[in-house]
Amino acid sequence: MQRKATMKKLNSAEIARLAGVSRSTVSRVVNGYANVPSETRDRVMKVINENEYYPLLSGQLLAGKRTGTLGFFWISDSAIADDIQSSTFLVHVTESAAELGYLVLTCILKNLTDKENINYIKRIFLQERIDAGIFIGVNNNEPLLDELTSRGKIVGVFDHFRPDCNEPNRISVNFEIDTGGKAIDYVCGMGHKDIAIIDGNMNRYSSVKRHESFLSGLQRHNILIRREWMYYADVTEPSGYKAAKELLENCGQLPTVICANNDSVAFGVYHALEEAGISIPGQVSVIGIDGHVRANLVSPPLTSFAFDFRKFFFSLVSRTISAINQKEGNPLTEFIPSVLVERASCLKIN
Amino acid sequence: MQRKATMKKLNSAEIARLAGVSRSTVSRVVNGYANVPSETRDRVMKVINENEYYPLLSGQLLAGKRTGTLGFFWISDSAIADDIQSSTFLVHVTESAAELGYLVLTCILKNLTDKENINYIKRIFLQERIDAGIFIGVNNNEPLLDELTSRGKIVGVFDHFRPDCNEPNRISVNFEIDTGGKAIDYVCGMGHKDIAIIDGNMNRYSSVKRHESFLSGLQRHNILIRREWMYYADVTEPSGYKAAKELLENCGQLPTVICANNDSVAFGVYHALEEAGISIPGQVSVIGIDGHVRANLVSPPLTSFAFDFRKFFFSLVSRTISAINQKEGNPLTEFIPSVLVERASCLKIN
DNA sequence: CTGAAAGCGCTTACAG
DNA sequence: CTGAAAGCGCTTACAG
Numbered sequence: 001m002q003r004k005a006t007m008k009k010l011n012s013a014e015i016a017r018l019a020g021v022s023r024s025t026v027s028r029v030v031n032g033y034a035n036v037p038s039e040t041r042d043r044v045m046k047v048i049n050e051n052e053y054y055p056l057l058s059g060q061l062l063a064g065k066r067t068g069t070l071g072f073f074w075i076s077d078s079a080i081a082d083d084i085q086s087s088t089f090l091v092h093v094t095e096s097a098a099e100l101g102y103l104v105l106t107c108i109l110k111n112l113t114d115k116e117n118i119n120y121i122k123r124i125f126l127q128e129r130i131d132a133g134i135f136i137g138v139n140n141n142e143p144l145l146d147e148l149t150s151r152g153k154i155v156g157v158f159d160h161f162r163p164d165c166n167e168p169n170r171i172s173v174n175f176e177i178d179t180g181g182k183a184i185d186y187v188c189g190m191g192h193k194d195i196a197i198i199d200g201n202m203n204r205y206s207s208v209k210r211h212e213s214f215l216s217g218l219q220r221h222n223i224l225i226r227r228e229w230m231y232y233a234d235v236t237e238p239s240g241y242k243a244a245k246e247l248l249e250n251c252g253q254l255p256t257v258i259c260a261n262n263d264s265v266a267f268g269v270y271h272a273l274e275e276a277g278i279s280i281p282g283q284v285s286v287i288g289i290d291g292h293v294r295a296n297l298v299s300p301p302l303t304s305f306a307f308d309f310r311k312f313f314f315s316l317v318s319r320t321i322s323a324i325n326q327k328e329g330n331p332l333t334e335f336i337p338s339v340l341v342e343r344a345s346c347l348k349i350n
Numbered sequence: 351m352q353r354k355a356t357m358k359k360l361n362s363a364e365i366a367r368l369a370g371v372s373r374s375t376v377s378r379v380v381n382g383y384a385n386v387p388s389e390t391r392d393r394v395m396k397v398i399n400e401n402e403y404y405p406l407l408s409g410q411l412l413a414g415k416r417t418g419t420l421g422f423f424w425i426s427d428s429a430i431a432d433d434i435q436s437s438t439f440l441v442h443v444t445e446s447a448a449e450l451g452y453l454v455l456t457c458i459l460k461n462l463t464d465k466e467n468i469n470y471i472k473r474i475f476l477q478e479r480i481d482a483g484i485f486i487g488v489n490n491n492e493p494l495l496d497e498l499t500s501r502g503k504i505v506g507v508f509d510h511f512r513p514d515c516n517e518p519n520r521i522s523v524n525f526e527i528d529t530g531g532k533a534i535d536y537v538c539g540m541g542h543k544d545i546a547i548i549d550g551n552m553n554r555y556s557s558v559k560r561h562e563s564f565l566s567g568l569q570r571h572n573i574l575i576r577r578e579w580m581y582y583a584d585v586t587e588p589s590g591y592k593a594a595k596e597l598l599e600n601c602g603q604l605p606t607v608i609c610a611n612n613d614s615v616a617f618g619v620y621h622a623l624e625e626a627g628i629s630i631p632g633q634v635s636v637i638g639i640d641g642h643v644r645a646n647l648v649s650p651p652l653t654s655f656a657f658d659f660r661k662f663f664f665s666l667v668s669r670t671i672s673a674i675n676q677k678e679g680n681p682l683t684e685f686i687p688s689v690l691v692e693r694a695s696c697l698k699i700n
Numbered sequence: 701c702t703g704a705a706a707g708c709g710c711t712t713a714c715a716g
Numbered sequence: 717c718t719g720a721a722a723g724c725g726c727t728t729a730c731a732g
Contacts, residue, residue, distance in 0.1 A: 011709055022719045027711055035717060054476040059709030061408030062724045069455070087437025094456045103479070104456045105419070106444045126404040129419075129453070297647055361725055372703045377727055385701060409725030412708045 010053055019047040030055055061128070069103045070156075070320065071130040073121055075137035077110050078236050085264070085292050089158075092313035093134055099314075100321050105130055118144055125153050131324045132156060134316060139203035145170070156320030158312070161205045161333060171323050172333040173316040179289050179305050179338050180210035183259050184217025186340065187287060191349040192257040196229035198243045198269060200261030204235065210261055210289065229255050233265050240268025248276050256349055257285040263292035263304050266345075270298060281347035291341060301343035312336050360403055369397040380405055411478070419453045420506075420670065421480040423471055425487035427460050428586050435614070435642050439508075442663035443484055449664075450671050455480055468494055475503050481674045482506060484666060489553035495520070506670030508662070511555045511683060521673050522683040523666040529639050529655050529688050530560035533609050534567025536690065537637060541699040542607040546579035548593045548619060550611030554585065560611055560639065579605050583615050590618025598626050606699055607635040613642035613654050616695075620648060631697035641691060651693035662686050 012023045012030075019026065021044060028036050029044040036044075047053075061067065072093050076086065094104045107124065109117045124130060125148060132154035138145065140160055148155050149170045160172040187195060197214045200207030218225050228251045233243035240260060247258075260266035266288035270280060278284055280300055288295065291306020315334045322330040362373045362380075369376065371394060378386050379394040386394075397403075411417065422443050426436065444454045457474070459467045474480060475498060482504035488495065490510055498505050499520045510522040537545060547564045550557030568575050578601045583593035590610060597608075610616035616638035620630060628634055630650055638645065641656020665684045672680040 012711095013709085023710080024712080024719055025717090028718090031711080037717070040717085052472065052476065054473050055711095056411075056709055057477045057479050058408060058411030059724095060711075061406075062412050062709075062726085063711040064724065065711075072456075087441055090440055090456070091437055091458065094458050098458065103474070106422075106440070106454045106456050108441065108444050108448065122402065123404050124453070126402065127407045129407050294647070297644070299649070362727095363725085373726080374703055374728080375701090378702090381727080387701070390701085405727095406725055409708095410727075412710085412725075413727040414708065415727075 010051055012053075012055065012059075015044070015047050015051065015053050018051070019044045027055075066131045066324070067129060068101065069105055069130045070097050070317065071121075071124055071133035072104050072106045073133055073135045073138075074106070074108045075110075075112055075135070076108070078238070085290070085294070088293065089136060089309065089313065092310050093317060096310075096314040096317040097321075100318060102131075102317075102321060104134075112138060112142060112144055122148075125151075132320050134158070134320060135160075140205045140208075141203075154320060154323050156316045156323075158316060159204055159206045166332060168326075168330065168332070169323055170332065171316065171320045171330075173312050173319075174333055174335045175206045175209070175307060176335050176337050177209040178213045180213035180215075180259070181217035181220070182213075182305060182338065182340070183287050183289060184214060184221065187257045187259065187285070187346060188217075188221045188223070190257075190285070190346060192285065193223055194229075194253070194255040194257070195223060196247060196251070196255035196258045197231070198240060198247070198258060198260045198265055199230070199232045200265065201234045202232070207235065207261055214259060228252065233261060233268070235262055235264060237264045237268040237271070240265030241271045242268070244269040244272035245275075248272060248278075254278070254284060257287065257346065260286065260288045263288035263290040263295050263302060266302055266304070267292075267294065267298060270302075281345050285346040285349075287346050289338070291339075295341070295343065300345045303343045303346040304341055305338035306341045307336055307338055360401055362403075362405065362409075365394070365397055365401065365403050368401070369394045377405075416481050416674070417479060418451065419455055419480045420447050420667065421471075421474055421483035422454050422456045423483055423485045423488075424456070424458045425460075425462055425485070426458070428588075435640070435644070438643065439486060439659065439663065442660050443667060446660075446664040446667040447671075450668060452481075452667075452671060454484075462488060462492060462494055472498075475501075482670050484508070484670060485510075490555045490558075491553070504670060504673050506666045506673075508666060509554055509556045516682060518676075518680065518682070519673055520682065521666065521670045521680075523662050523669075524683055524685045525556045525559070525657060526685050526687050527559040528563045530563035530565075530609070531567035531570070532563075532655060532688065532690070533637050533639060534564060534571065537607045537609065537635065537696060538567075538571045538573070540607075540635070540696060542635065543573055544579075544603070544605040544607070545573060546597060546601070546605035546608045547581070548590055548597070548608060548610045548615055549580070549582045550615065551584045552582070557585065557611055564609060578602065583611060583618070585612055585614060587614045587618040587621070590615030591621045592618070594619040594622035595625075598622060598628075604628070604634060607637065607696065610636065610638045613638035613640040613645050613652060616652055616654070617642075617644065617648060620652075631695050635696040635699075637696050639688070641689075645691070645693065650695045653693045653696040654691055655688035656691045657686055657688055 012026045016023045016026045029041050097104045134156045136158045145155055149167050154169040156171040161174050199211045231243040231247050233239035258269050260269055266286050269286055273280055280286055288302050288304040291304055295302040295304050362376045366373045366376045379391050447454045484506045486508040495505055499517050504519040506521040511524050549561045581593040581597045583589035608619050610619055616636050619636055623630055630636055638652050638654040641654055645652040645654050
């Protein structure tokens with residue numbers, strides 16, 4: 001039924017008038033409270049449905065209801081639209097939230113070093129536009145997270161682990177910590193001994209853990225760690241390209257395999273190797289970590305330890321929502337396991 | 351400065367008290383009204399900044415302010431997370447809105463045939479969670495759009511043109527209408543005469559226009575239109591695969607080129623041709639429309655008429671926001687031109 | 701230039 | 717089981 005300009009304003013008072021009850025009762029029906037006899041409930045619901053009445057959010061909020069909205073804060077200095085994988089994260093968060101009855105307010109920011117960006121995020125929390133915020137791409141020790149949690153705000157952070165903090169309003173989801181070691185086990189099993197490592201961004205919990213487990217994996221296999229085969233990148237493709245180029249220029253002898261911190265970095269490694277006329281995997285094998293959607297599209301298809309990102313974000317979003325509802329025994333973090341996806345980029349040798 | 355649990359509630363009354371003014375004046379300062387002497391303004395601002403005070407959204411809304419939020423309604427029955435291109439649209443909308451000071455509430459829905467989904471969207475509008483809604487993936491004659499606009503709600507729709515409607519609250523952005531004809535001109539210029547067409551979804555304005563301009567292009571070049579070389583798909587890769595497979599099974603003689611409604615459909619055509627052992631472009635050339643991010647990654651790289659989607663969404667979002675602010679002379683639609691990107695999928699013959 | 705007061709639309713103790 | 721009333725935090729005519 002259409003609301004004409006000349007019609008009375010459609011608020012709870014008007015519904016109450018039409019149904020012959022008080023606004024209190026309308027509110028009780030709208031909110032599904034038990035103490036309304038079914039006859040009254042039906043009569044009120046009929047009026048509500050006929051008029052397509054929905055309580056205005058503004059009134060509900062002021063009376064103390066929650067927004068039913070999560071903030072989604074994506075921090076990345078590279079253009080997110082250009083990275084296919086990034087964009088899917090946003091979709092996973094939105095769909096997970098929707099499944100649980102929540103809406104998502106999406107914010108994309110270049111960095112958190114800019115005071116203006118920090119204030120932008122704080123404003124969204126302090127205006128109470130959202131019940132909690134999901135964060136991607138923040139440093140593990142980001143002070144903003146500490147400030148928000150100490151103010152009682154709820155944050156759900158991707159790739160974040162702070163054993164020194166166990167506030168119930170600091171939720172996170174993490175990659176298993178030993179994927180680097182699994183990658184080393186795998187390439188050693190393929191006969192590789194000359195192993196190069198391209199590390200990620202050491203401000204990310206996952207990158208640190210992969211670094212550590214790359215190294216302990218090498219030790220476990222009694223493989224000499226050669227400084228000229230260890231390079232630092234970031235988590236992006238261009239950073240992987242740059243690091244691999246430096247490696248190629250300075251390494252003297254080529255390694256037989258390059259283990260990349262993640263698949264995007266591996267794509268950068270591909271680029272550098274191709275440019276140098278080095279065949280993959282003929283001369284140098286490459287292995288990644290992530291299970292990037294592009295891993296199957298590049299040539300040769302990239303062997304990688306893959307993660308189910310749908311699962312990642314559902315875990316993060318659902319536990320963040322549990323924190324909003326102050327559920328008891330809500331796990332503060334979850335470590336998600338990887339699955340090896342063997343493709344064509346890593347060759348068995350000898 | 352941290353707000354301790356024991357501190358007074360930080361609202362406009364508290365700020366007023368600390369600054370020695372009334373709540374009215376605090377509100378005037380917050381909203382940047384002119385009639386406050388700079389001395390008073392500075393004093394109040396100092397208190398506001400020291401306490402990191404932001405007016406609660408709930409109060410502002412109830413007093414009649416706008417939300418500063420756009421809804422983003424993405425309708426797609428295929429998994430959006432799987433389509434790389436789709437995800438970037440979401441990023442473009444979010445970044446365009448942010449540039450203009452708006453936030454974005456993201457909603458992903460499988461279809462609009464389900465009454466429940468229709469109500470989900472209506473609820474978001476009627477609760478006044480948003481100032482306007484951006485729509486992607488709706489049929490050109492979608493009744494929900496008519497209902498929303500007739501209720502005075504503002505919609506901004508991607509790929510939507512209704513010459514019979516010129517409400518100031520129905521905003522749209524469109525593909526130029528003659529890209530199909532440009533594709534025909536191009537392949538004819540390459541010497542092709544045996545031209546097949548895979549059309550899109552005829553409920554989309556762009557697909558209809560491409561269909562029309564494919565046909566008028568063929569006529570312009572005096573090329574016989576052969577029924578067995580015309581197939582309907584949708585806008586997705588699987589639909590292109592299916593249509594191309596049918597074409598190959600039924601066509602008898604192969605065309606020398608297949609013009610696809612868009613790049614996703616073209617990828618499906620690739621798949622079908624590869625499966626049939628037909629080489630691209632050796633035996634059959636393929637041309638797309640869109641400028642999909644994957645066009646450069648497939649083999650052979652796809653020749654396509656590309657659109658600047660960043661521009662698409664900035665146009666849509668900025669004119670939608672102008673409609674919210676009731677700007678005079680706000681253009682209801684804009685047609686965005688294409689740019690030919692020649693890659694390796696379309697061969698010159700004879 | 702500034703404050704007191706009304707009003708926005710809901711929910712929820714409270715009283716009956 | 718139900719209604720009258722208070723209250724949430726802001727903004728904005730209105731009066732001075």
